[in-house]
Every structure is written in structure tokens, then in C-alpha cells.
Amino acid sequence: xxxxxxxxxxxxxxxxxxxxxxxxxxxxxxxxxxxxxxxxxxxxxxxxxxxxxxxxxxxxxxxxxxxxxxxxxxxxxxxxxxxxxxxxxxxxxxxxxxxxxxxxxxxxxxxxxxxxxxxxxxxxxxxxxxxxxxxxxxxxxxxxxxxxxxxxxxxxxxxxxxxxxxxxxxxxxxxxxxxxxxxxxxxxxxxxxxxxxxxxxxxxxxxxxxxxxxxxxxxxxxxxxxxxxxxxxxxxxxxxxxxxxxxxxxxxxxxxxxxxxxxxxxxxxxxxxxxxxxxxxxxxxxxxxxxxxxxxxxxxxxxxxxxxxxxxxxxxxx
Amino acid sequence: xxxxxxxxxxxxxxxxxxxxxxxxxxxxxxxxxxxxxxxxxxxxxxxxxxxxxxxxxxxxxxxxxxxxxxxxxxxxxxxxxxxxxxxxxxxxxxxxxxxxxxxxxxxxxxxxxxxxxxxxxxxxxxxxxxxxxxxxxxxxxxxxxxxxxxxxxxxxxxxxxxxxxxxxxxxxxxxxxxxxxxxxxxxxxxxxxxxxxxxxxxxxxxxxxxxxxxxxxxxxxxxxxxxxxxxxxxxxxxxxxxxxxxxxxxxxxxxxxxxxxxxxxxxxxxxxxxxxxxxxxxxxxxxxxxxxxxxxxxxxxxxxxxxxxxxxx
Ligand SMILES: [Zn+2]
Numbered sequence: 001x002x003x004x005x006x007x008x009x010x011x012x013x014x015x016x017x018x019x020x021x022x023x024x025x026x027x028x029x030x031x032x033x034x035x036x037x038x039x040x041x042x043x044x045x046x047x048x049x050x051x052x053x054x055x056x057x058x059x060x061x062x063x064x065x066x067x068x069x070x071x072x073x074x075x076x077x078x079x080x081x082x083x084x085x086x087x088x089x090x091x092x093x094x095x096x097x098x099x100x101x102x103x104x105x106x107x108x109x110x111x112x113x114x115x116x117x118x119x120x121x122x123x124x125x126x127x128x129x130x131x132x133x134x135x136x137x138x139x140x141x142x143x144x145x146x147x148x149x150x151x152x153x154x155x156x157x158x159x160x161x162x163x164x165x166x167x168x169x170x171x172x173x174x175x176x177x178x179x180x181x182x183x184x185x186x187x188x189x190x191x192x193x194x195x196x197x198x199x200x201x202x203x204x205x206x207x208x209x210x211x212x213x214x215x216x217x218x219x220x221x222x223x224x225x226x227x228x229x230x231x232x233x234x235x236x237x238x239x240x241x242x243x244x245x246x247x248x249x250x251x252x253x254x255x256x257x258x259x260x261x262x263x264x265x266x267x268x269x270x271x272x273x274x275x276x277x278x279x280x281x282x283x284x285x286x287x288x289x290x291x292x293x294x295x296x297x298x299x300x301x302x303x304x305x306x307x308x309x310x311x312x313x314x315x316x317x318x
Numbered sequence: 319x320x321x322x323x324x325x326x327x328x329x330x331x332x333x334x335x336x337x338x339x340x341x342x343x344x345x346x347x348x349x350x351x352x353x354x355x356x357x358x359x360x361x362x363x364x365x366x367x368x369x370x371x372x373x374x375x376x377x378x379x380x381x382x383x384x385x386x387x388x389x390x391x392x393x394x395x396x397x398x399x400x401x402x403x404x405x406x407x408x409x410x411x412x413x414x415x416x417x418x419x420x421x422x423x424x425x426x427x428x429x430x431x432x433x434x435x436x437x438x439x440x441x442x443x444x445x446x447x448x449x450x451x452x453x454x455x456x457x458x459x460x461x462x463x464x465x466x467x468x469x470x471x472x473x474x475x476x477x478x479x480x481x482x483x484x485x486x487x488x489x490x491x492x493x494x495x496x497x498x499x500x501x502x503x504x505x506x507x508x509x510x511x512x513x514x515x516x517x518x519x520x521x522x523x524x525x526x527x528x529x530x531x532x533x534x535x536x537x538x539x540x541x542x543x544x545x546x547x548x549x550x551x552x553x554x555x556x557x558x559x560x561x562x563x564x565x566x567x568x569x570x571x572x573x574x575x576x577x578x579x580x581x582x583x584x585x586x587x588x589x590x591x592x593x594x595x596x597x598x599x600x601x602x603x604x605x606x607x608x609x610x611x612x613x614x615x616x617x618x619x620x621x622x623x624x625x626x627x628x629x630x631x
Contacts, residue, residue, distance in 0.1 A: 175528075247403075313398075
């Protein structure tokens with residue numbers, strides 16, 4: 001059963017009607033192929049029109065869509081010989097952060113990401129993509145491993161943010177994130193990060209301080225959730241759509257602010273309508289970004305990455 | 319109006335307090351124990367309550383006075399883009415920023431100074447919490463990068479006093495990017511072989527904690543300071559548990575291995591001076607140390623040459 005977002009209601013109604021007509025036909029009723037075709041065209045143009053002008057808040061909902069391809073979907077489709085690694089060597093393995101080794105277009109790479117899960121069971125297992133200190137320490141370990149063996153790093157980021165918990169704080173959530181950012185910046189290997197859904201604040205940048213940063217067309221990247229921002233600045237979480245607008249959190253905004261390098265177009269109606277095509281497009285863009293970096297030595301990569309971040313935001317005006 | 323009324327008088331007023339402010343400013347109420355403290359006693363005690371030891375929040379310039387020897391110098395900071403998003407909530411961010419600047423007499427939430435701590439040269443950056451909650455946007459990031467560059471240039475340790483609610487939301491993802499930017503600043507100082515010391519003051523939370531503020535060679539905090547990543551209310555709502563006693567306080571962090579020490583404000587200057595003295599052994603001096611009387615165990619390796627700090631000239 002397809003999950004429709006609130007603003008997709010007219011679409012849902014149309015598709016419901018199409019489904020109903022088709023069932024009538026299947027049951028041996030009158031042939032309504034022509035009518036179905038007409039409605040299909042109508043649904044397509046409605047979809048195109050809706051997605052051509054999504055508001056920042058609607059994009060936030062799309063970015064969080066439960067059917068959107070998740071980190072592990074990208075890894076399974078794009079990475080051969082996928083070999084997950086586990087643990088921070090100190091406390092636990094955090095399944096909110098996925099990491100391991102594999103091959104991307106034949107080349108050995110290290111892969112990292114935050115995984116939200118795609119059904120109730122896996123969502124609980126991955127803690128809805130909200131990592132604890134162990135997760136960021138695992139990320140740092142894998143980044144350092146990649147550095148030691150000259151493996152390029154790919155990351156796929158999709159998280160509402162770091163997990164806000166008592167134990168997480170007691171074990172040094174802030175320090176774990178800081179060290180993970182540091183590891184990203186220090187890695188002497190090419191590093192391409194992709195925001196595939198939600199790029200939630202410190203929990204996202206911990207895996208995304210990379211040479212090239214990609215964002216999917218309908219993904220978001222923000223310092224705070226629109227709801228959180230609204231409840232602080234407007235004292236009303238219901239103002240989230242207004243906050244989403246003000247935060248400039250869409251891929252287009254981030255590109256305009258020169259904070260990300262590439263926006264990857266999504267299939268019509270969002271990645272959730274054609275995950276395969278979305279994943280293939282990401283694979284292509286990741287390779288396009290990675291390939292030129294492969295010629296650079298570690299010191300050059302590190303120096304340029306630093307320069308990139310030091311320059312960030314200096315001349316940004318929307 | 320001549321210059322005396324325009325410039326000199328307001329300045330004198332701020333130093334001694336206008337006559338109308340005297341009655342309410344003579345006595346301060348401690349927010350912790352609620353006892354009244356005479357203002358001169360409070361100043362003498364560096365804004366630590368003489369009754370209960372509560373460390374009150376202090377401004378960036380007070381910090382400099384408490385930490386650095388007299389005649390410290392404030393550094394002019396490069397201008398960061400103001401209001402890059404043209405952000406507006408119930409008010410325009412641009413207006414809020416201008417108000418804060420006028421009130422604080424500084425461009426943004428961090429002041430950078432250089433000087434000496436009991437004779438040891440140092441660069442100090444201090445957060446002004448009263449400036450938009452010490453929140454970190456491009457201006458704060460720029461200040462910390464500048465402080466790091468200055469420390470390297472002057473071959474001085476960098477000490478940062480933090481007090482911040484976290485990222486400056488009104489700068490959106492640009493404020494988020496200050497996390498990696500300030501982490502780079504810490505790398506510059508460390509790569510130059512210089513100590514980077516963080517002193518966490520009340521409160522330090524969010525993106526500030528999760529970037530440069532947790533990467534000190536040494537991590538110090540003031541007693542009772544609230545330090546954490548997530549806000550207490552968010553945690554409570556998420557885990558639906560009562561937070562433990564003293565949660566996210568300096569002493570709690572010390573107990574959990576996140577800090578080196580909790581140091582009272584009155585002992586901060588001497589502690590910093592001692593630590594800098596210990597970390598910055600001049601090379602010549604260490605080479606000329608007298609041979610130990612007792613024979614050292616032969617297995618003990620000599621410290622690697624490359625790891626020694628550069629000589630102080
Ligand atoms: Zn008191």
C-alpha cells in the first residue's frame with residue numbers, strides 16, 4: 001500500500017479512482033481502458049505540478065517519507081562485496097550507524113551512513129537513525145581505517161539527529177560527534193557524502209564533512225528541525241512550515257548558499273516513487289564526484305577540504 | 319553636545335553606575351541560594367556567591383580581566399556576513415543582531431584577546447552569553463578561526479572560555495558549518511604544537527559542545543556549569559524518564575570521564591598558568607636539565623625530538 005503525504009491527497013484520490021476502475025475491468029465489467037488512460041495522464045500532470053513547486057515544509061515531509069530509499073538500500077544496490085563492520089571497540093555496536101567495506105564500480109571503498117530502517121522492526125533496531133556516541137565512534141574508526149588503507153569514503157546520511165538520551169550524554173555524545181567531524185576532516189582519502197533524506201544537524205555533519213557533498217533534490221539539511229526551530233523562535237511547533245521556509249533547508253537553498261556541491265534530481269514524484277532510479281542517479285553522481293578526487297594525494301585532499309570549509313558561508317547570501 | 323557629555327560621561331556612567339541605578343544595583347541576589355550580596359563583595363569574589371559558591375555567569379571582557387594579566391589587548395575580528403538568510407521569525411534577525419551589537423558593544427558573541435597569564439603568553443577567546451545566548455553563527459566561527467591563527471602566529475597556547483546555547487538557528491545551515499570550521503581551528507593550533515585548552519562555563523550545549531569545545535588538549539569546567547549536547551527537556555520528552563541528580567553538570571561530566579578537572583573561578587588563572595608552564599617546556603631548558611643522580615632504567619626511551627614543542631623565544 002502506497003503511503004501518501006497530506007499534500008498528496010488529490011493524487012491519492014485520483015489513483016484510488018484509477019485502481020477502482022481497473023478492478024471493475026478485471027472483474028469482467030465494461031472496458032474502461034480509455035478512461036483509465038485519461039485519469040493516468042491527469043494523475044501524472046498533477047504529480048508533476050505538485051512536485052515542481054514543493055514548499056520547504058513539503059520537502060521536509062518528502063525527505064522523511066517512510067518509503068524513501070534508505071542508506072542500506074543505496075549500499076545494497078551500489079556496493080559490491082558489501083562487508084559490514086561493527087562496534088566502537090569500547091562499549092557497543094550502534095546499528096543507527098552503518099559502516100563497512102565494499103566495492104564501488106570495482107574499486108575498494110569504505111562506506112558509512114545513518115540508517116533509519118524501513119519497517120517497524122528495523123526502525124527499532126536502527127533506533128530510527130538516531131545514533132549514540134558508539135555510532136559516531138564507530139564512524140570515526142571506519143574513517144581512520146579507510147585512511148590507513150587508502151580507501152575512498154562514501155557516506156549516505158539520513159538522520160533526524162543524534163539521539164537525545166541520558167546514557168548518550170553520559171558517554172560523551174558531544175565529544176563523539178566532535179571527533180567524528182575531526183576524523184572526516186583529517187581523512188587522507190577522497191570523501192564523498194550524500195544527504196539522501198534528512199540531514200539533521202550535528203548528527204549529520206558528523207558523517208558529512210567531506211570533499212564533495214551531494215544532496216538529493218527533495219532532501220533537507222538543517223541545523224535544527226523545523227518543529228524544534230518553531231517551538232523555540234515562534235513558541236509554537238505548529239509554525240514548523242514557516243520555520244522550514246526561514247531556515248533555507250532545501251537542496252536548492254544549500255546549493256545557492258554554496259554549502260553543498262551537487263543536487264541530484266529525483267524521479268518524478270520523489271525517490272519514493274522510483275527508488276531504483278533514484279539510487280542509480282545517486283550512484284552516477286557519486287562516481288562523477290569521486291573520480292576526479294582519486295588522482296589527488298592525501299595531503300592535497302586534506303588541505304583542499306579544509307579550505308573548502310573555511311571558505312564556507314563567507315560570501316553566502318541568498 | 320561636546321565630547322564630554324557624548325563620550326566621557328556615558329563611559330563614566332557605565333563604570334560607576336548612574337545615580338538612579340544605585341539602589342537596585344547595590345545588592346545582588348544569588349540565583350542559587352537567594353542570599354543578598356553587596357555588589358563590591360560580589361565583584362571581589364569574581365561573581366562567585368560568597369555564601370554558597372555558586373558561579374554566576376560573567377561576560378567576555380570580565381573573563382579576560384579575571385584570566386589575563388593587565389594590559390591585555392582585544393583583537394579586531396574580520397567581518398562575517400550578517401544575516402545571510404535574511405531570516406525572520408517574529409522579528410528580523412538583522413534587527414536582533416544590531417540590538418545585540420549595540421547592547422554588548424561588540425560585533426558578535428565571542429571576544430578574542432591576547433596577553434599573558436601570570437607571564438605566560440596566551441591567546442584567549444571568550445563567549446559572551448548575553449549576546450544572543452552565545453550562539454554560534456558565522457561571526458563566532460570566524461572569531462575562533464582568527465583566534466587559532468593568531469595563536470599559531472604568536473606561538474601561544476589558545477584558551478577558549480565557552481558559554482553558549484549552541485548553533486545560531488537564524489543562520490541555518492551556515493551555523494551548522496561552523497562546527498567543522500571550528501574543528502579545523504583546533505587542528506591548526508594542535509599541529510603547531512601548541513596547547514588548546516577549553517574552559518567550559520555555564521551553560522555550554524548543542525553544536526558548540528559537539529565541535530571545538532570537546533577537542534581541547536585539556537578540558538576544564540567551572541563548578542556547576544551545565545554542559546551537554548541535547549537539551550534536558552528534549553531528553554526528558556524522548557526517554558520519558560526523570561533525569562538523574564546533577565545530570566549534565568560539570569561534576570557529572572568529570573565523573574563520566576569527559577573532563578580533566580573542575581576548577582573554581584578564583585583558581586582558574588593560577589591553574590591555567592601552571593598548565594601552560596607544564597606543557598610548554600622550553601627546548602633549551604629541557605636539554606640542559608641536570609642528569610638524574612640515580613641511574614635511570616635503561617629501557618626508558620628518550621622523548622622523540624619531533625614531539626617536543628618548539629622553543630619559546
Ligand atoms: Zn549563593
